[in-house]
Amino acid sequence: MKYSLDELQSVTQKLTSVIAPKDIIGINGPLGAGKTTLIKALCSHWDIPTDEVTSPTYVYHHIYEGKIKVHHMDLYRIESEDILQSLDLVSFAQGNDVTFVEWMELYPDAFGSYLEIQIEILNDQDRELSFNLARLSIEDQMRFAKVL
Numbered sequence: 001m002k003y004s005l006d007e008l009q010s011v012t013q014k015l016t017s018v019i020a021p022k023d024i025i026g027i028n029g030p031l032g033a034g035k036t037t038l039i040k041a042l043c044s045h046w047d048i049p050t051d052e053v054t055s056p057t058y059v060y061h062h063i064y065e066g067k068i069k070v071h072h073m074d075l076y077r078i079e080s081e082d083i084l085q086s087l088d089l090v091s092f093a094q095g096n097d098v099t100f101v102e103w104m105e106l107y108p109d110a111f112g113s114y115l116e117i118q119i120e121i122l123n124d125q126d127r128e129l130s131f132n133l134a135r136l137s138i139e140d141q142m143r144f145a146k147v148l
């Protein structure tokens with residue numbers, strides 16, 4: 001799916017129509033791809049103020065409360081699997097809330113089952129979004145496949 005910033009709303013609508021409690025969504029893509037921008041747009045749908053949603057690059061984990069509770073994680077600066085484990089991020093993601101993880105590709109197996117979103121930079125304005133459902137249960141694959 002190709003989108004510009006102006007078209008982010010339609011991507012958001014599609015995704016929020018299927019995201020459910022307990023979902024973990026890993027977002028991958030190079031620096032400046034738009035991982036945080038996408039999460040901001042999704043959070044805004046759940047009435048979380050966009051200025052609250054910032055990259056948790058140095059603190060690894062933000063928690064937002066809107067219509068739903070959202071965990072926003074960023075693995076970019078986590079230097080080892082041991083550090084990741086000691087931060088206990090995975091157990092935060094295992095509750096009933098929705099969790100977004102930037103740079104999931106750095107520790108692709110740590111979070112178990114999740115929807116993987118890849119963002120590619122096409123040019124200044126345009127991004128290409130692709131979805132990998134392979135790490136989800138069959139049931140979750142069917143749920144997401146209806147809209148993605």
Ligand SMILES: Nc1ncnc2c1ncn2[C@@H]1O[C@H](COP(=O)(O)OP(=O)(O)OP(=O)(O)O)[C@@H](O)[C@H]1O
Pocket residue numbers: 003004005006008029030031032033034035036037038055102124125126127
């Ligand atoms: N179609 C688009 N979708 C998302 N961002 C876009 C788009 N077009 C331009 N941009 C710009 O690209 C930048 C994306 O930055 P953002 O912080 O979201 O990236 P990121 O993937 O989270 O980076 P990092 O790896 O540093 O966390 C923003 O400045 C945004 O305005």
Ligand SMILES: [Mg+2]
Pocket residue numbers: 035036037055102
């Ligand atoms: Mg970011």
